[in-house]
Amino acid sequence: MSARPTFNILISGVGGQGVVLASYVLSRVALAEGYDVKQSEVHGMAQRGGCVTGHLRFGDRVYSSLITPGTVDVLLSFEAVEAARYLHWLRPGGLVVYSTVRLNSSTVSAGLAEYPADITARIAAAWPNVRALDANALAKQAGTVKAVNVVMLGAVAAALPFPAEAMEAVIRRSVPAKTVDLNLEAFRLGRTVAACS
Amino acid sequence: MATRPTTPAAGGRVAPAREIMSGNEAIARAAWEAGVRFASAYPGTPSTEILEALSRYDDVYCEWAPNEKVAMEAATGASLAGARALVCMKHVGLNVAADPFFSASHVGVKGGLVVVSADDPAMHSSQDEQDNRQYARFAKMPLVEAAEAGEMGACLSAAYELSERFDTPVLFRTTTRTSHSQGIVELGERRAAAPPILTLDRDPAKHIMMPHNARPRHAFVEQRLLDLAAHAEASALNRVELDDVRVGIVTSGAAYGYAREAFPAASILKLGLTYPLPRGLLVAFRARVDKLYVVEELDPFLEEQLRLLGIAVDGGKDLLPLCGEFTPGLVARTLSAAGVPGVDETLLPVSEPLIGELPDRPPTLCPGCSHRGVFVALRKMRAFVSGDIGCYSLAALPPFEAMHCSTCMGAGISMAHGMAKVVDEKADSRNRAIAIIGDSTFFHSGMTSLLNVAYNQSDVLTIILDNRTTAMTGGQENPGTGRALSGQAAPAVDLPALCRALGIRRVTTIDPYDVGQTEAVLREELAAREPSVVIASAPCVLQYKISGEGWSIDSELCTGCKACLRAGCTALSLNGETGARAKVAIDAAVCNGCGVCAQLCKTHAIAGPGVADGKEAR
Numbered sequence: 001m002s003a004r005p006t007f008n009i010l011i012s013g014v015g016g017q018g019v020v021l022a023s024y025v026l027s028r029v030a031l032a033e034g035y036d037v038k039q040s041e042v043h044g045m046a047q048r049g050g051c052v053t054g055h056l057r058f059g060d061r062v063y064s065s066l067i068t069p070g071t072v073d074v075l076l077s078f079e080a081v082e083a084a085r086y087l088h089w090l091r092p093g094g095l096v097v098y099s100t101v102r103l104n105s106s107t108v109s110a111g112l113a114e115y116p117a118d119i120t121a122r123i124a125a126a127w128p129n130v131r132a133l134d135a136n137a138l139a140k141q142a143g144t145v146k147a148v149n150v151v152m153l154g155a156v157a158a159a160l161p162f163p164a165e166a167m168e169a170v171i172r173r174s175v176p177a178k179t180v181d182l183n184l185e186a187f188r189l190g191r192t193v194a195a196c197s
Numbered sequence: 198m199a200t201r202p203t204t205p206a207a208g209g210r211v212a213p214a215r216e217i218m219s220g221n222e223a224i225a226r227a228a229w230e231a232g233v234r235f236a237s238a239y240p241g242t243p244s245t246e247i248l249e250a251l252s253r254y255d256d257v258y259c260e261w262a263p264n265e266k267v268a269m270e271a272a273t274g275a276s277l278a279g280a281r282a283l284v285c286m287k288h289v290g291l292n293v294a295a296d297p298f299f300s301a302s303h304v305g306v307k308g309g310l311v312v313v314s315a316d317d318p319a320m321h322s323s324q325d326e327q328d329n330r331q332y333a334r335f336a337k338m339p340l341v342e343a344a345e346a347g348e349m350g351a352c353l354s355a356a357y358e359l360s361e362r363f364d365t366p367v368l369f370r371t372t373t374r375t376s377h378s379q380g381i382v383e384l385g386e387r388r389a390a391a392p393p394i395l396t397l398d399r400d401p402a403k404h405i406m407m408p409h410n411a412r413p414r415h416a417f418v419e420q421r422l423l424d425l426a427a428h429a430e431a432s433a434l435n436r437v438e439l440d441d442v443r444v445g446i447v448t449s450g451a452a453y454g455y456a457r458e459a460f461p462a463a464s465i466l467k468l469g470l471t472y473p474l475p476r477g478l479l480v481a482f483r484a485r486v487d488k489l490y491v492v493e494e495l496d497p498f499l500e501e502q503l504r505l506l507g508i509a510v511d512g513g514k515d516l517l518p519l520c521g522e523f524t525p526g527l528v529a530r531t532l533s534a535a536g537v538p539g540v541d542e543t544l545l546p547v548s549e550p551l552i553g554e555l556p557d558r559p560p561t562l563c564p565g566c567s568h569r570g571v572f573v574a575l576r577k578m579r580a581f582v583s584g585d586i587g588c589y590s591l592a593a594l595p596p597f598e599a600m601h602c603s604t605c606m607g608a609g610i611s612m613a614h615g616m617a618k619v620v621d622e623k624a625d626s627r628n629r630a631i632a633i634i635g636d637s638t639f640f641h642s643g644m645t646s647l648l649n650v651a652y653n654q655s656d657v658l659t660i661i662l663d664n665r666t667t668a669m670t671g672g673q674e675n676p677g678t679g680r681a682l683s684g685q686a687a688p689a690v691d692l693p694a695l696c697r698a699l700g701i702r703r704v705t706t707i708d709p710y711d712v713g714q715t716e717a718v719l720r721e722e723l724a725a726r727e728p729s730v731v732i733a734s735a736p737c738v739l740q741y742k743i744s745g746e747g748w749s750i751d752s753e754l755c756t757g758c759k760a761c762l763r764a765g766c767t768a769l770s771l772n773g774e775t776g777a778r779a780k781v782a783i784d785a786a787v788c789n790g791c792g793v794c795a796q797l798c799k800t801h802a803i804a805g806p807g808v809a810d811g812k813e814a815r
Contacts, residue, residue: 014558027217027379037217038345038454039379049767050560063454065345065378068526070548084552104770104784106561110596111762111771113556126551145786 004035006059007161008067012086013078014103015052018149021174022076023054025153028170029162030058040065049106051082076156078135078148079103080119087127096127097156097194099135099148131155131194138189147186150175154190164191214384220376223349224285224313224369225250230350231357232388233257233283234308235275237268239641240670241287242322243376244315248285249673252682256390261673261682264606264641265290269297269312276310276366277404279394281357285313288329289605293642295332298366300406302336303414305364307398308391309357315371318494319522322373322669324586324605326520328495333368333472337418339425340368340472341434344453346380352469355434359470363421363428370471372494374451374522426473434469437482441539445486447479447499452523456492459529460539471499476506483508490516490532494523512537562591564768565743565789567664567735570709571633573764573793574716575599579627580723583616585609585643587635588668596765600633607642609634610650610659617655626723632659637667637675640690644699647730651700656726658719662709663692664737672740696730709733712796738789745790746806748783754802755780761794761803769794 009026013019023039030037035058055067069089075096077083083098090096100120107113116122124130133155139147150171157164168184175183218226224247228236236259238248252259262268265286272284286294291314298312314332317323333340339359343352356367402410429435441462448456449468456465466482468474483489491500491513500513516535517523529544562569572592575582576599584590584600585608593600602612613630620628634643639661650657667673674680679689693704703725707718715733722729736743747768757778762769768788771779783794783803795803 015560031215031217031381037379037381039217040374041377049558049563051558063345063457064525065374065380065451065454066524068524068529068544070526070546071543081555081558085550085555087551088548103787104767105556105558106765106767107559107595108556109762109767109769110765111759112595115556115770116554122552 004060006057006062008072009056009074010067010072010086010089011054011076012082013052015049017078019052019054022149022153023056025170025174026056029166032166033162036062038062038065074159076152084119084123095129095159097131100132101136133193139186142186142189143182147183150183150186151190154187155194157191215381217379218346218382219379220346220349220371221246222250223346223382227350227353228283229254229257230385230387231354232281234280236283237262237271238285239265239268239290240667240673241290242670243317243373244285244287245670259682263676265294266297269294272310273297273301276306276308278397280308282308282310288314288316288327291329291332299336301366302338303406303411303418306360309360310366311356311369312366313369315376317373329370330498337422338365338368342370342450342471344450346382363425365421372451422473429470429473429475430477432470436467438465440464442485443487443538445482445489446492448492452492452494455523455525455528458525459541459544461541462539474502479508492528559594560591563739564766564787565738565791567709568662570712570715570793571733572597572599573712574719577716580631581628583609583613583630583632585634585638587638589635589662596763606638607646610643610646613657614650614655617657632657634661636663636677640676648699650728658722658729661732663732663734666737666740668737692732701728701730703729706732706734709735710791712793747785747788748790748803748805750781750783751802752780754800756800760799761797763797764794766794
């Protein structure tokens with residue numbers, strides 16, 4: 001097997017959105033595909049409505065669990081401002097896949113800061129390789145807004161060196177049994193919309 | 198000298214089962230495999246998940262102790278009884294446990310005893326970033342560190358062997374990165390079961406640290422360090438990866454991964470046994486390389502020892518920062534700029550944010566949080582709040598800004614006491630410290646502080662935020678919840694009775710969702726000018742999965758005065774209609790229906806589903 005360079009995925013979102021599960025699924029797919037895997041999240045104070053990031057790296061041998069800014073292959077963001085915040089982590093030519101959902105930060109809610117109304121336009125102007133989708137709407141279409149993380153996995157699937165079946169297999173065993181069909185539908189919707197955008 | 202490991206899957210034998218685990222989960226697995234029979238801890242980020250994970254294995258007794266000192270003492274007892282024992286804490290927890298930690302070094306062990314200290318460089322969730330490697334040198338015990346989840350098993354197994362062979366507790370130090378990062382772990386089997394313990398050793402010369410016993414034990418401890426240093430020379434925990442001899446790097450823990458990626462061909466001496474150090478191995482490594490650098494986060498712990506051993510160091514803390522976490526990019530840029538050859542150049546560019554002026558997203562109280570009403574009231578009172586460690590520390594941030602000091606677990610009450618004893622009695626109510634503390638922190642180390650208030654009679658008002666969980670670390674049981682770590686029922690502490698038993702005569706319980714009552718009671722208790730406790734009693738909405746229907750706002754009635762925004766809730770925001778005065782909107786999907794914001798509204802514009810007056814919603 002030829003050497004496989006390390007692939008870096010940065011996942012960003014807001015505490016409670018399911019960033020951890022998305023990261024869980026991707027890392028297990030990488031393991032099943034025979035890669036060495038490192039993954040890093042910070043728990044604790046950071047999860048109380050603050051921004052949450054997950055670093056996921058896989059390759060033949062990965063030493064550091066942390067990604068260096070400027071070397072991210074794919075940025076997967078569950079919220080628009082949290083996509084904008086980490087755009088500069090992408091390598092030249094890297095891809096951002098993000099959900100256009102707006103979640104107020106505590107500073108916005110307290111009237112101390114403004115949520116940029118033109119955030120999608122600013123992202124489009126700042127980065128050439130963008131895929132935007134309303135993951136909340138698609139998750140509701142699949143059956144529950146909680147499936148937003150699986151919609152996002154579908155949206156990013158085509159950009160990863162994994163077969164879709166391998167991702168589906170891990171989703172199957174990572175979600176509660178009675179929600180498997182719903183989550184596979186969320187995954188399919190995410191893939192379909194990403195292919196059209 | 199071992200060679201650099203290749204892909205973890207390599208090797209001719211049948212591959213063992215492999216799983217992705219966090220460092221903490223890997224420590225739990227390794228503890229189970231090592232035959233640990235007793236484990237105690239107090240939750241603290243980034244250490245919490247070790248005991249949570251270990252409690253899911255069979256044949257290991259696991260408990261949450263009220264604090265780290267108790268956990269350390271309990272583990273010492275289990276060890277002296279003959280069981281392998283584990284005690285886990287965050288870095289500042291070892292300050293609390295320091296007394297038994299030092300004594301345990303003298304007493305030694307019977308069953309292996311490992312103390313996990315999870316340090317927090319960059320202070321992701323801590324009040325300081327102390328480097329607990331110093332504790333190993335201070336207490337004269339061996340120090341073991343793993344670089345990643347996949348190494349936890351071998352390192353912890355070696356730590357237990359060291360503990361029993363050298364009659365010493367072992368400090369096993371992780372950092373947020375090694376505890377929380379996930380990697381591939383090869384699963385092993387549990388060590389053969391040890392026989393039941395039926396007798397306790399009576400060995401006063403070793404177990405009773407009165408001066409005449411402790412003096413010979415000190416001599417033993419000094420000899421033990423010399424023996425450990427000799428053992429370290431051939432320890433498998435230390436590994437030389439010899440490659441490009443122009444650059445030699447001495448490193449350990451998470452920094453190893455950063456150094457290895459920044460300088461892929463450098464020769465590295467990776468230390469797993471970081472105290473005491475193997476002088477011969479270091480001298481031999483130094484002789485093989487042209488330049489020697491020490492790459493370590495926080496203190497120059499290794500570097501200073503190398504210099505004391507007479508080993509020339511070409512770069513360490515003169516180049517790399519003393520504060521915060523490292524990254525591969527930081528190590529690459531810093532050492533490369535100092536002339537170190539062989540850097541991975543893809544790590545060198547500095548990347549700046551592309552979109553400016555984004556709203557910050559700091560952590561905040563959850564929608565529906567039971568602490569919110571108390572801080573709204575305290576803010577209205579413009580009170581001086583002597584705070585403590587927990588979710589409620591977030592009330593120090595805007596828009597509450599209703600906390601004015603917070604140092605360490607339990608200090609809120611004691612510091613308010615000290616202030617009360619020196620602030621002149623003519624000072625107004627805004628300059629009389631009110632102490633605030635959560636239930637778990639109160640059990641941890643607030644009880645003795647309250648005892649001091651009662652015993653030495655200061656007119657301190659203490660608010661106990663009793664949300665019946667250890668919320669900040671993810672919702673662990675505590676002596677007030679009625680359940681133990683195992684899930685078994687346990688007696689729930691009667692907080693009002695406990696406070697009265699300590700000598701507090703004024704004890705009041707309030708519903709913190711009723712902002713008016715909360716403020717009235719706080720004002721009355723502050724005016725009483727004697728020791729007083731107010732217990733704000735309501736369960737954590739996150740831990741107990743409490744969700745109410747979203748409330749709505751009548752935009753006809755909303756005047757845009759922003760009074761409700763002082764609730765600091767992310768369900769609220771100003772809608773930016775151009776031209777008109779911005780009015781408040783409620784995101785029903787985020788709102789938990791607690792009704793605190795409605796109580797701040799002067800025009801009664803906010804109402805719950807089918808409820809006329811917000812105060813009666815809950």
